[in-house]
Amino acid sequence: MKKYVVVLLSVLVAASMLLSACAPAAAPTAAPVAPAATMAPAATAAPASTGTAVGIVLPTKDEPRWIQDQTRFSDALTAAGFTSEILFSQGDSAKEKANVESLLTKGIKVLIICPQDAAAAGAAVDEAHKAGVKVISYDRLVTGTDAVDFYVTFDSMSVGKAQAQYLVDHNTAKGTPLFLYAGAASDNNAFLFFEGAWEVLQPKIADGTFVIKNSTEAVGLQANAKLTRDQESKIIGQVTTNWDFNTAKNLSEANLTAATAADKGTVAILAPNDGTARAIADAFAADKDVKGYTVTGQDAEKASVQYIIDGKQSMTVFKDVRTLVKDAITAAVTMLGGGTPKSTNTYNNGKIDVPAAPSAVVTVDKSNVKAALVDSGYYKDTDFTNLSGAAAAAPTAAPAGTAPDCTQATVFCVGVVTDVGKVDDKSFNQSAWEGIQQTQKDGGADWIQYIETTDSKDYAKNIATFGDAGYKVIVTVGFNLTEPTYAAAKLYPNVKFIGIDQFLMKDDKHTDWPLANLVGLVYNEDQSGFLVGALAAMMSKSHKIGGVFGTDAVPPVWRYGEGYRAGALYEDKKNGTKTEVTNVYHSDVGFDKTFSDPTWGADTAKSIVSKGADVIFGGGGKTGNGAVDEAAQLKVLAIGVDTDQYATLPEADAYLLTSALKPIPAPLEALVKLAKAGQFPTTGFFLGGGGYAPYHDLASKVDPKIDAEMQAISKGLADGSIKTNVAPAKP
Ligand code: BGC
Numbered sequence: 001m002k003k004y005v006v007v008l009l010s011v012l013v014a015a016s017m018l019l020s021a022c023a024p025a026a027a028p029t030a031a032p033v034a035p036a037a038t039m040a041p042a043a044t045a046a047p048a049s050t051g052t053a054v055g056i057v058l059p060t061k062d063e064p065r066w067i068q069d070q071t072r073f074s075d076a077l078t079a080a081g082f083t084s085e086i087l088f089s090q091g092d093s094a095k096e097k098a099n100v101e102s103l104l105t106k107g108i109k110v111l112i113i114c115p116q117d118a119a120a121a122g123a124a125v126d127e128a129h130k131a132g133v134k135v136i137s138y139d140r141l142v143t144g145t146d147a148v149d150f151y152v153t154f155d156s157m158s159v160g161k162a163q164a165q166y167l168v169d170h171n172t173a174k175g176t177p178l179f180l181y182a183g184a185a186s187d188n189n190a191f192l193f194f195e196g197a198w199e200v201l202q203p204k205i206a207d208g209t210f211v212i213k214n215s216t217e218a219v220g221l222q223a224n225a226k227l228t229r230d231q232e233s234k235i236i237g238q239v240t241t242n243w244d245f246n247t248a249k250n251l252s253e254a255n256l257t258a259a260t261a262a263d264k265g266t267v268a269i270l271a272p273n274d275g276t277a278r279a280i281a282d283a284f285a286a287d288k289d290v291k292g293y294t295v296t297g298q299d300a301e302k303a304s305v306q307y308i309i310d311g312k313q314s315m316t317v318f319k320d321v322r323t324l325v326k327d328a329i330t331a332a333v334t335m336l337g338g339g340t341p342k343s344t345n346t347y348n349n350g351k352i353d354v355p356a357a358p359s360a361v362v363t364v365d366k367s368n369v370k371a372a373l374v375d376s377g378y379y380k381d382t383d384f385t386n387l388s389g390a391a392a393a394a395p396t397a398a399p400a401g402t403a404p405d406c407t408q409a410t411v412f413c414v415g416v417v418t419d420v421g422k423v424d425d426k427s428f429n430q431s432a433w434e435g436i437q438q439t440q441k442d443g444g445a446d447w448i449q450y451i452e453t454t455d456s457k458d459y460a461k462n463i464a465t466f467g468d469a470g471y472k473v474i475v476t477v478g479f480n481l482t483e484p485t486y487a488a489a490k491l492y493p494n495v496k497f498i499g500i501d502q503f504l505m506k507d508d509k510h511t512d513w514p515l516a517n518l519v520g521l522v523y524n525e526d527q528s529g530f531l532v533g534a535l536a537a538m539m540s541k542s543h544k545i546g547g548v549f550g551t552d553a554v555p556p557v558w559r560y561g562e563g564y565r566a567g568a569l570y571e572d573k574k575n576g577t578k579t580e581v582t583n584v585y586h587s588d589v590g591f592d593k594t595f596s597d598p599t600w601g602a603d604t605a606k607s608i609v610s611k612g613a614d615v616i617f618g619g620g621g622k623t624g625n626g627a628v629d630e631a632a633q634l635k636v637l638a639i640g641v642d643t644d645q646y647a648t649l650p651e652a653d654a655y656l657l658t659s660a661l662k663p664i665p666a667p668l669e670a671l672v673k674l675a676k677a678g679q680f681p682t683t684g685f686f687l688g689g690g691g692y693a694p695y696h697d698l699a700s701k702v703d704p705k706i707d708a709e710m711q712a713i714s715k716g717l718a719d720g721s722i723k724t725n726v727a728p729a730k731p
Pocket of ligand 1: 063065139140183187189190243273274298299
């Protein structure tokens with residue numbers, strides 16, 4: 001009992017220091033405050049019977065994407081009591097202008113327009129502005145004019161990035177043929193999508209993973225990490241689909257005809273949106289030399305969702321049109337009331353910086369298609385066939401079968417929301433998901449599901465997906481989800497939350513802590529790091545050891561690294577040795593990259609080894625895995641992290657000395673079971689344990705004296721006679 005109190009206290013102290021250390025970083029970046037009028041409900045602000053207040057012009061009825069928008073607009077406008085009219089331009093700028101003019105004669109006050117051609121639409125919106133009408137550019141930006149008051153959009157750069165990241169994650173073989181396709185050059189978004197994609201693909205083209213097969217312009221520019229608009233134009237000129245299925249079909253067929261069999265095999269295809277993806281995928285599927293393909297998409301069109309379920313399209317980027325429509329209507333209502341819509345960003349349209357508030361997007365593939373698009377209420381399950389089979393066939397083994405009604409008191413559903421990362425990351429997210437899978441096997445849950453976060457902006461939304469669906473327990477993985485989880489726990493008092501790696505305590509921002517329904521599953525990583533650091537120092541022949549980590553801004557990562565250093569020092573003092581410890585943290589990049597950069601991990605390990613180190617500790621998701629793999633390649637000792645990586649990185653087994661442990665599955669299962677039994681802890685914390693993994697293949701290389709010392713250190717750490725003296729967070 002006494003020990004528990006001591007440990008808990010140390011965690012509390014850790015938490016308080018941590019919070020004070022992190023307070024400034026955690027403060028939200030101030031978004032412009034909306035005037036009160038912005039928040040007026042649509043129904044009260046909309047003039048119901050004074051003619052058509054809002055005119056909407058959409059590009060074409062021939063693409064399901066814009067029918068989605070029409071439907072969602074009609075639903076939302078009817079609900080809000082608006083009078084409005086929606087017209088389509090049918091891919092014709094003259095018709096678009098005529099549509100705007102017709103709406104002006106009807107006395108509209110706000111024009112919401114998605115341009116057919118960004119530049120050509122300038123004349124139409126100029127006319128609207130002259131008539132005193134406010135202009136909202138919708139999804140696509142009207143360019144070259146100052147007559148745009150607001151831009152309602154998704155974050156289009158992140159659409160391209162998500163597509164490219166998917167290709168990168170699913171194609172690791174060197175020399176994978178890459179086929180690039182783009183949208184219409186008349187659409188500003190086509191450039192943003194391509195720009196985002198290029199940013200992620202280019203390093204993988206440069207390192208030889210991908211080889212571009214269908215654009216000489218792109219090949220000529222492949223050394224450039226960033227492209228100018230002109231350079232993008234040149235590539236897009238060669239690979240444009242013009243947002244047209246037939247163009248996409250003909251172009252991909254022509255590319256396949258021109259390519260040799262050796263240029264095919266298993267290929268990666270950047271397709272800009274769903275309509276073109278289906279056409280391109282069909283062409284590739286029909287080619288006998290194509291043995292397999294990964295193809296991207298965008299829009300979550302129903303036909304593509306079915307393609308994903310059927311394994312014909314790999315992914316889509318879901319842009320929740322309801323959000324865009326809501327944003328557009330909110331902006332229109334604000335303008336009708338004389339206010340200025342709330343913006344978080346600006347986009348330059350060649351003439352002015354247009355204020356905007358871009359919305360986040362979600363990557364959807366077979367593994368989460370049901371959770372993201374059906375369980376979330378966006379589509380009905382009857383819209384698709386074989387939906388339940390989709391998840392079952394997914395490589396990451398999401399549960400099969402139809403989701404039960406989790407809102408029923410007797411149905412115990414458990415959801416996992418990952419940090420930016422995948423449930424097959426061989427690390428943290430994977431351990432959490434495996435723990436929950438085991439819990440279900442052991443009868444601790446009736447239904448389990450996960451949502452893989454692709455953008456940190458979506459944490460709250462992803463948690464809410466489970467909260468709204470009546471899940472009984474929601475597990476959120478990682479330090480970064482601390483605040484969204486605390487907020488969600490207050491929002492969903494009947495749901496039990498388990499926040500892995502999340503430290504909180506009562507303070508100005510968390511006045512209600514501890515909440516009866518929120519537990520942080522936390523660890524003394526410094527102790528696990530200390531153990532492997534001591535082992536590394538005792539095993540090193542050169543007395544030089546290294547560590548390659550994710551960012552030191554995440555306290556558990558810092559504690560691993562500094563614990564490692566402290567452990568080596570402890571042995572040095574005992575043995576009269578002097579071990580040089582080189583720890584490198586990947587703190588030079590953002591959270592989107594720091595844990596998912598195996599190339600950096602490998603390069604850093606290589607550089608430390610080149611200076612004489614003969615032990616490398618890799619700590620930080622895929623980045624750390626890259627270091628462990630590289631150490632094994634270089635035939636020096638490697639130390640894994642979090643789980644026993646003997647199982648998760650078999651390629652490194654021959655050199656894997658041990659792993660610093662942070663057991664996730666067992667304590668997670670224990671917590672879920674406590675929740676089910678109505679005994680969920682109300683202390684705010686749960687300590688998950690630690691230690692080091694067996695030496696496996698290297699057991700015969702570890703001297704029995706060293707092993708005895710490791711056991712003595714474990715005991716000393718547990719009873720408090722050995723202290724790591726590591727600060728809870730980077731000072
Ligand atoms: C939109 C996409 C759409 C494409 C073709 C883009 O501007 O953002 O959602 O697929 O146009 O219509």
